[in-house]
Amino acid sequence: MNLTHQLNVSLSEQRVGSLVAADFRYAHVFSQFGIDFCCGGGRTLASACDKANVELSSVESELTKLDLQGQKEDALNLLPVSELIDYIEAKHHSYVREKAPLLIEYSQKMVRAHGEHHAEIKPFAGWIRALVDDLTPHLMKEEQILFPAIRTMAAGEVVNGCFGHIGNPINAMQHEHDDAGKILEKLHELTNDFQPPEHACTTWRVCYATLAEFEADLKQHIHLENNILFPKALALAN
Known part of the structure; x- marks a missing residue:
């Protein structure tokens, strides 16, 4: 399940453990924001952001960037x-x-x-x-x-x-x-x-x-x- 699909069903309501299971790179973002995706993996993203005292919109923005593709290296x-x-x-x-x-x-x-x-x-x-x-x-x-x-x-x-x-x-x-x-x-x-x-x-x-x-x-x-x-x-x- 990719991030685009998850956004359609409200990213903020997805459990952080499920997000990491869908794409391990999300764990990098959670670590940077101090969000516990392991023992706290059952929390929704919104709840996890509240607990970590970080802005939900900032975390969502960083997660969205992961879907962007970089410059091709073939040339x-x-x-x-x-x-x-x-x-x-x-x-x-x-x-x-x-x-x-x-x-x-x-x-x-x-x-x-x-x-x-x-x-x-x-x-x-x-x-x-x-x-x-x-x-x-x-x-x-x-x-x-x-x-x-x-x-x-x-x-x-x-x-x-x-x-x-x-x-x-x-x-x-x-x-x-x-x-x-x-x-x-x-x-x-x-x-x-x-x-x-x-x-x-x-x-x-x-x-x-x-x-x-x-x-x-x-x-x-x-x-x-x-x-x-x-x-x-x-x-x-x-």
Whole structure:
């Protein structure tokens, strides 16, 4: 059941647990507004907003945005380098910064609720933290060092960096991409490819679904850099 159908039967009267069951992404919005969708999943959205002391209209607005489709990525190789960087930062870097804290939050809730009885949960939460700790400085290095250098080259100007040839920071970023991939492999092993067990609670299921979405976005993110942006940058250096 999608949001459009739910709106036809009054979104405010839908139970928050049912909304999350229909689309796990709604859980992200509820978390941002402090709405309990797990133990409080039986409340209607209107009631849950009252309890969390947030405006129903604000929550409904954010839920509606989830149905909007972003820019298609099939023709991004045709974009000028600077516009491609803009796209990567606006879509993929912003996505990591938005969703990484939610993954930490969900995994820590799993540890508190189930960590003593399910051996895989504590290492799972540890690898989630490792992934976020790897990606956070990675984004900063791209935004503050590599991407400005590529923009300068694309403008026909000389890059005055301490890293030598542009291929050096590119190689470093590609190695870090590989490191993120290895962490995701560990997470696949621990989670049976992000498949929650039958007894999993709502937070557990949302966490795995979020991680699957996070991985899909990260793979597209890395593809755009490794296979489109970086080759274009290296061509500018020749």
